[in-house]
Amino acid sequence: MKKLFLSLFVISFGIGISAQKSVAQKVSELLAKMTIEEKAGQLSQLNSDWEDLTGPILQKKDEDKVALIQQGKLGSVLNVRSVAQTRMLQEYAMKSRLKIPLLFGQDVIHGFRTSFPVNIGQAASWDLGLIEKSERIAATEASAFGIHWTFAPMVDISRDPRWGRVMEGSGEDTYLGSLIGVARVKGFQGKGLGNIDAVMATAKHFAAYGAAVGGRDYNSVDMSLRQLHEIYLPPFKAAAEAGVATFMNSFNDINGIPATGSKYLQRDLLKNKWGFKGFVVSDWGSVIEMVNHGFAKDKTDASLKAILAGSDMDMESRAYIESLPQLVKDGKVDIKIIDDAVRRVLTKKFELGLFDDPFKFCNDERQKQQTNNAEHRKFGREFGAKSVVLIKNETQILPLSKSTKTVALIGPFGKETVANHGFWSVPFNDDKERIITQFDGIKNQLDKSSTLLYAKGCNVDDQDRSMFEEAVETAKKADVVIMTLGEGHDMSGEAKSRSNIHFSGVQEELLKEIHKTGKPIILMINAGRPLVFDWASDNIPTIIYTWWLGTEAGNSIADVIFGTANPGGKLPMSFPRTEGQIPVYYNHYNTGRPAAKSTDRNYVSAYIDLDNDPKYPFGFGLSYTDFSYSDFKLSSESLTANQTLTVNVTITNKGNFDGEEVAQLYIRDLVGKVVRPVKELKGFQKIFLKKGESKTLTFKLSPESLKFYDDDLNYDWEEGEFDIMIGTNSNDVQTKRIYWRK
Numbered sequence: 001m002k003k004l005f006l007s008l009f010v011i012s013f014g015i016g017i018s019a020q021k022s023v024a025q026k027v028s029e030l031l032a033k034m035t036i037e038e039k040a041g042q043l044s045q046l047n048s049d050w051e052d053l054t055g056p057i058l059q060k061k062d063e064d065k066v067a068l069i070q071q072g073k074l075g076s077v078l079n080v081r082s083v084a085q086t087r088m089l090q091e092y093a094m095k096s097r098l099k100i101p102l103l104f105g106q107d108v109i110h111g112f113r114t115s116f117p118v119n120i121g122q123a124a125s126w127d128l129g130l131i132e133k134s135e136r137i138a139a140t141e142a143s144a145f146g147i148h149w150t151f152a153p154m155v156d157i158s159r160d161p162r163w164g165r166v167m168e169g170s171g172e173d174t175y176l177g178s179l180i181g182v183a184r185v186k187g188f189q190g191k192g193l194g195n196i197d198a199v200m201a202t203a204k205h206f207a208a209y210g211a212a213v214g215g216r217d218y219n220s221v222d223m224s225l226r227q228l229h230e231i232y233l234p235p236f237k238a239a240a241e242a243g244v245a246t247f248m249n250s251f252n253d254i255n256g257i258p259a260t261g262s263k264y265l266q267r268d269l270l271k272n273k274w275g276f277k278g279f280v281v282s283d284w285g286s287v288i289e290m291v292n293h294g295f296a297k298d299k300t301d302a303s304l305k306a307i308l309a310g311s312d313m314d315m316e317s318r319a320y321i322e323s324l325p326q327l328v329k330d331g332k333v334d335i336k337i338i339d340d341a342v343r344r345v346l347t348k349k350f351e352l353g354l355f356d357d358p359f360k361f362c363n364d365e366r367q368k369q370q371t372n373n374a375e376h377r378k379f380g381r382e383f384g385a386k387s388v389v390l391i392k393n394e395t396q397i398l399p400l401s402k403s404t405k406t407v408a409l410i411g412p413f414g415k416e417t418v419a420n421h422g423f424w425s426v427p428f429n430d431d432k433e434r435i436i437t438q439f440d441g442i443k444n445q446l447d448k449s450s451t452l453l454y455a456k457g458c459n460v461d462d463q464d465r466s467m468f469e470e471a472v473e474t475a476k477k478a479d480v481v482i483m484t485l486g487e488g489h490d491m492s493g494e495a496k497s498r499s500n501i502h503f504s505g506v507q508e509e510l511l512k513e514i515h516k517t518g519k520p521i522i523l524m525i526n527a528g529r530p531l532v533f534d535w536a537s538d539n540i541p542t543i544i545y546t547w548w549l550g551t552e553a554g555n556s557i558a559d560v561i562f563g564t565a566n567p568g569g570k571l572p573m574s575f576p577r578t579e580g581q582i583p584v585y586y587n588h589y590n591t592g593r594p595a596a597k598s599t600d601r602n603y604v605s606a607y608i609d610l611d612n613d614p615k616y617p618f619g620f621g622l623s624y625t626d627f628s629y630s631d632f633k634l635s636s637e638s639l640t641a642n643q644t645l646t647v648n649v650t651i652t653n654k655g656n657f658d659g660e661e662v663a664q665l666y667i668r669d670l671v672g673k674v675v676r677p678v679k680e681l682k683g684f685q686k687i688f689l690k691k692g693e694s695k696t697l698t699f700k701l702s703p704e705s706l707k708f709y710d711d712d713l714n715y716d717w718e719e720g721e722f723d724i725m726i727g728t729n730s731n732d733v734q735t736k737r738i739y740w741r742k
Ligand code: GLC
Pocket: 107, 151, 204, 283, 284, 494
């Protein structure tokens, strides 16, 4: 028996080795046959034009790209998203000399056919399982439409809500952002490339794109390497360790070097130190944009700098197709550099199984099944409700009774459809019919005997007050008014930086007019970022933050309003009191003159005209019920290097509703060789408690959690005093002090 087992093991091990070896060998064999033009093609990706899913499947503008594909001079196309068009383009690729299959890429950022909450809203759920599942669904749907590769997750940390792309990230915290990034990679890649429902994920935008000066998109980034390593790089490293297939570099220059031309980021760190084996794609035309940066003198110079720095694939600028062959012929680029990049791309195509079957993702039946998947929509509805953050509920008007006689929904978003889809949704012709509006969601749940009135009241961003009167009259007829205000879904996202993040247009004026009627108001804020809404915060007793929740938005919102779902979301970013306070974030340093209270003003690090704390802190979010924290205990107050600290706390649901709470664990390193933040999130647990139920949570901390980068970029911890904090948000914590000895 033993001999049989041993021989079977040897055979399977041999097959395994030969199978692994075969990919590397196949790539080498193919590489040996390729011309430099074909190699440059494999390192190039061009955009297809949006095709009309029910219209012609080939835009005439694509004809030159078809020629390149047939000549084997194009390796990938983005923004095709149907079996019909991917099949047709793949058929052209099969007519090329070496029949290298195309890669089809798409921004599948928060869902595909079923759109989910915008990513910052997803982060507010603090639910890694739901986030991973949402990407699993997105991958299932996208792969059914012929997509091999998503340009997600975006793992940029940002502390600046003026930057429109906070909408597609996970907020300000490195620890939370890293865990969410890993969950997304796992969701997209599932059981591994080669599975029919797995798509390649992309960690983007490498790196520190979210730290643009002034929160102005595409602007410069300049910071110490220490801060880069402490705050902005860990989510990328975590994604690489989780096996993310590709990276995308970023538009910004960082410390004077455009990321696309940064050897430090792409070769020294990513490929050499972190051992990344996938490939790096440029962000859109970031290769050629190095000319604008003043880092390259022309397209050829840009290609030279990008490929030498480790930017493997050129999206959209055609720089590589046009320049690489001559650069190699002129001896300016060693063919080994090109071959390394091509090897990385071809390896992924083999891993996806595209060489075995270039049409494996072209299955009309699968596409049909995933066109309107009821199960996915049901999940989307649940995920939407879990992303909502309850900001205020002072008069306990929420949850609202379904038998409320007359409800008025007032505001520019009430009957909007596509807005609920969010910025990075993949547009399809039937979106308007498929998306549940806020009005419909609420109407569907109100009793049949009740009345739901609607008035738009104003537009999102202009000075038109002509609809005010009708809105006020509508409010007067109602028992309760639900206001739906915020920013348009196209007011956050790429190239959507805002210098003013108050309600746009005359929305706040409308709110004040409705407030004058004296009617109870529930304010719903739709946005892809933290907004400033000081007057509303101080005058409206009930506020929910609904982000943009996707295809099932109206149902998710109604579930929260009527109490089918008890909101448990927590803010993944600090909400500033005003733009002048930006950047404001929880894990700041203490400074030499800390403001003991938020109202301190004189000769401390504070503004003389503003309280020092954010309007709403990182990790903040209420519930329809009340949770108490008790029996906060530590396993020891003095530990040595080989010990683990156990933290216990009991959470009790003391209110009248079942609900979810996110208990957060923070530390503070009191003294360090570099100054340390006043708080660092190092753990959280999301729990469900029935009313009256208690649960004791246990957290474990080891010295690994205490490590940081010193000014020589050594990553280690120091012995000393630490505060251990536990609480419901970053401001509301209980603290115990320990000493940890090396
Ligand atoms: C855009 C975005 C990037 C996206 C890419 C392809 O400019 O910066 O996030 O993946 O181009 O659409």
